[in-house]
Amino acid sequence: MIEKLEKLASLRLGEEERKKLLEDVKEILHWVEILKEVDTEGVLPTTHPFLSSLPLREDKPGVSLPDEEIFKNTKGRSGRFFKIRRPGWR
Amino acid sequence: MEIVNLFGWEIKEKIERGEISEKEVFDAFYERASSSSLNTFITLAEWREEKKEGKLRGIPFGIKDNILVKGMKNTCGSRILHDFIAPYDATCIERLKKEGGVILGKTNMDEFAMGSSNEYSAFGPVKNPFDPERVPGGSSGGSAAAVANLEVPIALGSDTGGSVRQPAAFCGVFGLKPTYGRISRYGLVAFASSLDQIGIIARTVKDIALTLEVIAGYDPMDSTSSPEGVPPYSKIIEEPCGYKTLGVPEELISGCDEEILNAFQRTLEILQRLGHKIVRITLPHAKYYLPTYEIIAMAEASSNLARYDGVRYGLRVEGESAEEIIEKTRMRGFGPEVKRRIMVGTYVLSKGYREEYYGKAQRVRTIIKEELEEALREVDFIITPTAPFLPFKLGERKEDPIKMYLSDVFTVFANLAGLPAISIPGGRINGLPWGFQVTGRAWDEENLLTFAYHLEREGGWSLRQ
Numbered sequence: 001m002i003e004k005l006e007k008l009a010s011l012r013l014g015e016e017e018r019k020k021l022l023e024d025v026k027e028i029l030h031w032v033e034i035l036k037e038v039d040t041e042g043v044l045p046t047t048h049p050f051l052s053s054l055p056l057r058e059d060k061p062g063v064s065l066p067d068e069e070i071f072k073n074t075k076g077r078s079g080r081f082f083k084i085r086r087p088g089w090r
Numbered sequence: 091m092e093i094v095n096l097f098g099w100e101i102k103e104k105i106e107r108g109e110i111s112e113k114e115v116f117d118a119f120y121e122r123a124s125s126s127s128l129n130t131f132i133t134l135a136e137w138r139e140e141k142k143e144g145k146l147r148g149i150p151f152g153i154k155d156n157i158l159v160k161g162m163k164n165t166c167g168s169r170i171l172h173d174f175i176a177p178y179d180a181t182c183i184e185r186l187k188k189e190g191g192v193i194l195g196k197t198n199m200d201e202f203a204m205g206s207s208n209e210y211s212a213f214g215p216v217k218n219p220f221d222p223e224r225v226p227g228g229s230s231g232g233s234a235a236a237v238a239n240l241e242v243p244i245a246l247g248s249d250t251g252g253s254v255r256q257p258a259a260f261c262g263v264f265g266l267k268p269t270y271g272r273i274s275r276y277g278l279v280a281f282a283s284s285l286d287q288i289g290i291i292a293r294t295v296k297d298i299a300l301t302l303e304v305i306a307g308y309d310p311m312d313s314t315s316s317p318e319g320v321p322p323y324s325k326i327i328e329e330p331c332g333y334k335t336l337g338v339p340e341e342l343i344s345g346c347d348e349e350i351l352n353a354f355q356r357t358l359e360i361l362q363r364l365g366h367k368i369v370r371i372t373l374p375h376a377k378y379y380l381p382t383y384e385i386i387a388m389a390e391a392s393s394n395l396a397r398y399d400g401v402r403y404g405l406r407v408e409g410e411s412a413e414e415i416i417e418k419t420r421m422r423g424f425g426p427e428v429k430r431r432i433m434v435g436t437y438v439l440s441k442g443y444r445e446e447y448y449g450k451a452q453r454v455r456t457i458i459k460e461e462l463e464e465a466l467r468e469v470d471f472i473i474t475p476t477a478p479f480l481p482f483k484l485g486e487r488k489e490d491p492i493k494m495y496l497s498d499v500f501t502v503f504a505n506l507a508g509l510p511a512i513s514i515p516g517g518r519i520n521g522l523p524w525g526f527q528v529t530g531r532a533w534d535e536e537n538l539l540t541f542a543y544h545l546e547r548e549g550g551w552s553l554r555q
Contacts, residue, residue, distance in 0.1 A: 003472055004440075005440070009392060009420075010417050011417065011420045011424070011433070012420075012421045020139050020208040021183070021426075021430060025430065025433050025493070028384070028430075028434050028491060029434065032385055034377070034378065034383040035450050037378075038222075038454050039378055040358075040454060043152070043457070045449060045456060046452055047284060047452060048270075049271070049459070050532070052490070054316065057310050058402065060096060065178065072177060073174055075400070075406040082170075082402050083408065085410065085411050085414070085415060086411065087411055088411050
């Protein structure tokens with residue numbers, strides 16, 4: 001299970017870390033099992049507390065930050081692009 | 091009286107009367123904060139000469155390190171953002187500055203706001219001002235401890251499941267989480283977007299009211315911010331409060347430590363003596379609040395934290411391929427609690443389990459929300475202790491995630507239902523602070539703050555030192 005989650009979450013773990021985390025994840029998943037008792041037949045999900053009362057804004061482009069501001073925090077850059085190695089490690 | 095002992099609104103009035111200057115105020119708090127041994131601030135700001143009139147003129151603010159202040163470091167208490175400089179101001183910061191508020195610094199916090207003790211900060215734990223061997227609560231522990239230790243009169247935090255109210259209780263100060271959508275989240279680094287809300291910590295309700303009326307209100311940059319009108323809270327709270335009916339949810343608070351329960355009982359007696367009515371209420375789904383919250387919070391966190399990949403900003407650990415860079419960056423950049431939550435969150439959103447866990451929790455959330463709204467039709471407020479135990483010792487709960495999550499047992503319901511709630515300092519038990527929480531109806535900060543303001547004045551809970 002944990003290897004699959006590592007892949008999905010793009011998060012590699014060390015051996016010791018993996019062991020401890022697996023135990024914690026199992027414990028947390030066991031602890032939340034209790035929700036299965038609740039009858040939710042026909043109940044709609046809540047995604048946000050008050051979503052229905054919120055207005056949509058006009059679909060117009062706004063002003064964005066200048067490139068130089070955006071790239072200030074970037075480690076790998078090539079002109080107007082973020083630079084990274086090509087994919088294919090796996 | 092020394093400057094650091096003044097409330098925020100008193101500082102503003104003294105500056106307006108010419109009794110003290112903005113610079114003197116800044117220097118006094120800067121001196122106190124920079125010599126603090128509590129590890130409250132991650133970054134302190136420098137004094138900038140720009141006098142501005144306004145409702146918050148000259149009042150220094152501590153800002154949790156997940157709320158962007160342009161040009162300052164914003165670490166979120168994480169290695170992965172250790173050198174990230176905010177390229178813009180959060181909307182609440184823009185509004186604070188516009189009214190003359192001054193940024194004193196960025197406060198320490200649990201990594202990405204995940205934690206209840208501040209021990210999960212990559213920059214070391216914050217200590218409780220009342221006992222440095224104990225935690226200040228979390229995740230806005232730096233903000234609460236800084237206010238309690240007179241390092242800053244007012245601080246902003248963020249509250250996803252109690253992260254403003256629980257540290258406020260542990261540090262003996264006031265902490266408000268407003269209604270979901272009341273304050274724009276633009277510029278608040280996301281943890282769990284359907285639960286996150288910016289909150290305010292101070293030593294007096296009036297400072298909270300004043301700050302809220304400045305930073306609340308619709309913002310086109312946050313589509314979940316509400317167009318509800320923002321009343322002048324700092325004036326309204328001084329009007330008569332009337333007698334209120336408060337509901338005590340007995341099944342929720344039954345597991346509380348005895349010393350807290352006894353203090354809470356005495357608080358209820360004081361409220362009755364003041365003329366308020368105390369009634370029992372039933373919340374049949376109380377035992378499901380915390381697990382529902384954890385599933386939703388972890389799922390949303392795993393999705394929100396997918397953006398930290400080393401490509402555009404933050405830490406970058408080099409590797410032979412794009413995937414290796416991303417995986418190594420996240421492995422080195424995130425701490426254990428964040429990894430734990432990302433893993434559980436990924437699991438509950440993964441194919442085959444999504445409906446069983448995340449979908450189920452969202453449906454139970456609907457039931458919980460309706461149950462609380464129903465209760466609040468019968469009573470004006472719901473009252474509970476803020477946390478089920480006193481500030482615990484550093485290291486006591488750090489290795490046991492579920493034991494840590496229990497800190498939030500009384501606070502998560504306000505986030506699940508989007509309701510406003512305030513933690514009020516209840517005094518001391520064996521020298522340690524404890525707090526009680528009053529939860530109101532959605533959008534009714536007005537009544538909630540008025541009630542808290544009158545308790546502060548009449549109930550003997552004033553923090554004037």
